[in-house]
Amino acid sequence: MGSSFNNWDAVEGAYYMGAGTSWEGIWSLVALAICIIALIAGSRHELEAYKKVAKK
Amino acid sequence: MVAKRACLANSGILSDQPPPSFASILQLKWHIGTILVLLINILVLFRFWINLLLAFWEGAGFCLGFVPSEGWIETYDYRGVLIMEEQLKELTEKVAALESSSGVTNTMFAETYYYLTIALMVVIHAGFLAYEMGASRHKNVLASGIKNILAFAFVIPAFYFIGWWVYWAFPTGISLSAGPNGISGAAYANEIALPWVEYMGPNIADNASGVFWGAFALFAATTASIFSGAVIERIQVVGFLILAIVLGAVAWVVAAAWGWHSDGWLVQNWGYHDFGAAGVVHMVAGFFALGVLINLGPRIGRFNADGTANAMGAHNLPLTLVGLMMIIVGFWGFLMACVIVPGEAWSWFGDKWATIYGTPVTLSALAFNILMGFAGGIIGAWLVTRDPFWMMSGALAGIISCASGLDLWWPPLALAIGFVGGAALKPAADFLEKRGIDDAVGAVTVHGTIGIWGVMAVGIFAIGYPALGGEGAPTVSFIGQLVGVIVMFLLGFVPGYVISLVLKGMGLLRVGEEAELAGLDMTKVPVSAYPEGINTSTAPAE
Numbered sequence: 001m002g003s004s005f006n007n008w009d010a011v012e013g014a015y016y017m018g019a020g021t022s023w024e025g026i027w028s029l030v031a032l033a034i035c036i037i038a039l040i041a042g043s044r045h046e047l048e049a050y051k052k053v054a055k056k
Numbered sequence: 057m058v059a060k061r062a063c064l065a066n067s068g069i070l071s072d073q074p075p076p077s078f079a080s081i082l083q084l085k086w087h088i089g090t091i092l093v094l095l096i097n098i099l100v101l102f103r104f105w106i107n108l109l110l111a112f113w114e115g116a117g118f119c120l121g122f123v124p125s126e127g128w129i130e131t132y133d134y135r136g137v138l139i140m141e142e143q144l145k146e147l148t149e150k151v152a153a154l155e156s157s158s159g160v161t162n163t164m165f166a167e168t169y170y171y172l173t174i175a176l177m178v179v180i181h182a183g184f185l186a187y188e189m190g191a192s193r194h195k196n197v198l199a200s201g202i203k204n205i206l207a208f209a210f211v212i213p214a215f216y217f218i219g220w221w222v223y224w225a226f227p228t229g230i231s232l233s234a235g236p237n238g239i240s241g242a243a244y245a246n247e248i249a250l251p252w253v254e255y256m257g258p259n260i261a262d263n264a265s266g267v268f269w270g271a272f273a274l275f276a277a278t279t280a281s282i283f284s285g286a287v288i289e290r291i292q293v294v295g296f297l298i299l300a301i302v303l304g305a306v307a308w309v310v311a312a313a314w315g316w317h318s319d320g321w322l323v324q325n326w327g328y329h330d331f332g333a334a335g336v337v338h339m340v341a342g343f344f345a346l347g348v349l350i351n352l353g354p355r356i357g358r359f360n361a362d363g364t365a366n367a368m369g370a371h372n373l374p375l376t377l378v379g380l381m382m383i384i385v386g387f388w389g390f391l392m393a394c395v396i397v398p399g400e401a402w403s404w405f406g407d408k409w410a411t412i413y414g415t416p417v418t419l420s421a422l423a424f425n426i427l428m429g430f431a432g433g434i435i436g437a438w439l440v441t442r443d444p445f446w447m448m449s450g451a452l453a454g455i456i457s458c459a460s461g462l463d464l465w466w467p468p469l470a471l472a473i474g475f476v477g478g479a480a481l482k483p484a485a486d487f488l489e490k491r492g493i494d495d496a497v498g499a500v501t502v503h504g505t506i507g508i509w510g511v512m513a514v515g516i517f518a519i520g521y522p523a524l525g526g527e528g529a530p531t532v533s534f535i536g537q538l539v540g541v542i543v544m545f546l547l548g549f550v551p552g553y554v555i556s557l558v559l560k561g562m563g564l565l566r567v568g569e570e571a572e573l574a575g576l577d578m579t580k581v582p583v584s585a586y587p588e589g590i591n592t593s594t595a596p597a598e
Contacts, residue, residue, distance in 0.1 A: 013261045014254035024252035028217070035213055043294035043564065049580040049597065050568035 159399075163263050166397040170267035176389020177274035181208055183382030184281035188288055190375030191497050193368065195575025196289045197585040203293055207280040210297050211304035215276040216256070219305035220269055221249040226313035227320045235319025264402060271393040275312075275337060276304035278390065282341035283552075285497035287348060290355050290572050293580075295556075295564040302555050303344050303548075311336040311547045315540055318414050318524060327523035327530035328540040331411050332391050332459030334510030335540050340548035342504020346493070347552025351560050354494030356572055365489050368496070372590075373445060380448035384430065387455055391422055391462060404525060414525030417463040424467040429458030429474035436478025443482075449498055450478030453506045460537075461514040464521060473513050477506045504548070511541050 005011060018024055185204045192200040225245035227235050234241035248255050248265070255265040280300035287296060315322040316336045322328035330336055359365055370376045395417060396403055396410040404410035411417045433454015437446045454474030458465060465473065485501040495501065515537025522529040523536075530536070559565040571579040582597050 011260055014257060014259040016257035016259075019254060019257065028251050031213060032217065035210060039210075039294055039297060042297075043292075046293055046580060047563075050571045053574050053579045054568050054570040056570075 162399040173393035180386030186379030190372040194371040199576030214305035240319035279341040286345035286499035326536035334459035335544040338503040339507035339544040343548030344552035348556040351556040425470040428470040429454040432471035432474025433478035436475040453477040
């Protein structure tokens with residue numbers, strides 16, 4: 001994590017955090033996991049809400 | 057007296073010589089006058105003489121290798137040649153600096169251009185949000201809003217992770233091989249569009265990838281919003297989001313790769329022309345919605361047992377109308393993003409705008425034809441319906457009718473094409489309704505059916521135009537456009553139908569009957585849309 005350079009004059013290409021390291025893949029997986037977990041949690045909440053209404 | 061005279065004689069005042077004659081006095085005055093004239097001349101013309109002297113000095117200096125303002129310069133050769141060489145060198149440096157500056161300006165302009173299209177396209181989503189919420193009954197207002205907002209939120213990352221790669225990998229078909237322009241195929245896509253390559257994040261040497269990706273991501277989100285309106289008031293949110301991801305990150309992207317890319321096989325083999333995406337965006341999204349609607353079914357109470365339809369009017373028609381107008385505003389950004397800026401390494405031309413196919417276009421062409429199509433669509437819908445909902449939908453239909461050939465139409469023809477699209481709306485919507493399809497906002501009609509008309513209009517009125525830049529390009533034809541229509545229909549309808557069928561089997565497609573009757577806001581939304589009521593408002597969910 002963090003930066004591998006300490007002078008902006010040396011920057012010529014990609015300069016995002018973790019560029020060219022395994023952090024790219026790790027954060028990609030984290031972002032994907034956020035989306036998938038949100039969908040699963042959202043679906044559970046939704047189905048429970050429908051059941052709750054059906055019981056009334 | 058003698059002494060006094062002697063004294064005066066010694067001092068020279070008194071001379072023994074005779075007094076000067078008149079002629080000698082006159083001669084003396086002449087000399088004095090000449091001297092005075094010369095002095096006056098020198099004084100008055102001083103500046104002239106100085107300048108003359110300096111000019112001579114400068115000229116002589118050049119010949120001698122001495123520049124008065126710079127002093128002696130190191131020379132080995134004839135001084136005039138040397139000075140010219142130095143001036144040429146200086147001029148060359150200045151031209152290089154100007155070129156560099158001009159290049160930077162062009163790059164910044166291109167980046168800003170696409171950046172602004174993204175902002176404008178967000179207005180499309182603001183419009184769809186208002187449109188769908190207004191079109192819902194008041195018991196479902198916020199649930200419809202949530203669905204629309206989440207479509208945007210999930211399609212963007214899906215397009216980042218999947219869609220962008222698909223667009224660059226698939227133009228030649230499922231072989232994933234490189235196309236004739238060398239900007240397609242799996243190898244190329246792996247290089248520029250995988251989520252973890254250096255171009256997919258902040259990169260000081262790349263001003264293009266982010267804004268291109270952003271514009272395409274907004275196209276993707278637009279497909280999801282188009283689909284979203286058709287299924288309001290009875291679809292589960294998560295089921296809807298899965299469908300939106302399939303549409304926004306795969307289905308329409310494959311269509312774009314095939315028909316909206318210079319290496320696309322539809323373009324290369326059939327001369328398919330779809331400048332403003334009537335097929336690759338509107339048709340695909342519209343018929344995807346149709347595939348889903350077949351499995352989703354109509355809202356409870358929409359149809360009677362004998363098949364006749366009941367009206368389920370918008371709870372806030374003014375909001376819907378404003379939303380439609382906002383969608384149209386946003387489509388200016390959408391269509392603006394269909395243009396390739398000149399002068400960059402990735403541009404088609406150095407000096408003129410181009411379509412995505414590398415054929416010339418101007419923004420003026422778009423201005424003429426968007427506005428004329430827009431006007432024609434409203435007029436057509438007004439004549440047929442007199443209904444403001446269909447009139448504003450007609451405006452959108454007019455633009456979609458002209459979209460494929462916006463770069464080619466003669467503006468009066470654009471108005472006529474838009475008119476046909478606007479007039480066809482209501483009959484086309486009625487056709488679906490009679491077959492039991494409950495398209496809540498007319499999305500299948502406006503985008504799907506009118507999208508067909510837009511693509512085929514090019515195959516009717518623009519036959520023979522080269523579909524690509526350069527020599528030996530395929531030409532636009534009726535058959536080529538028809539093939540495009542069939543492909544776009546299938547790319548929309550098949551995944552929509554199949555995925556929704558799977559979701560239906562998993563119990564993730566339709567909300568429960570009780571929830572639908574009670575209202576989705578009350579069922580799952582923790583706030584109330586109208587707590588003080590415009591009619592009666594539902595209580596928030598726990």
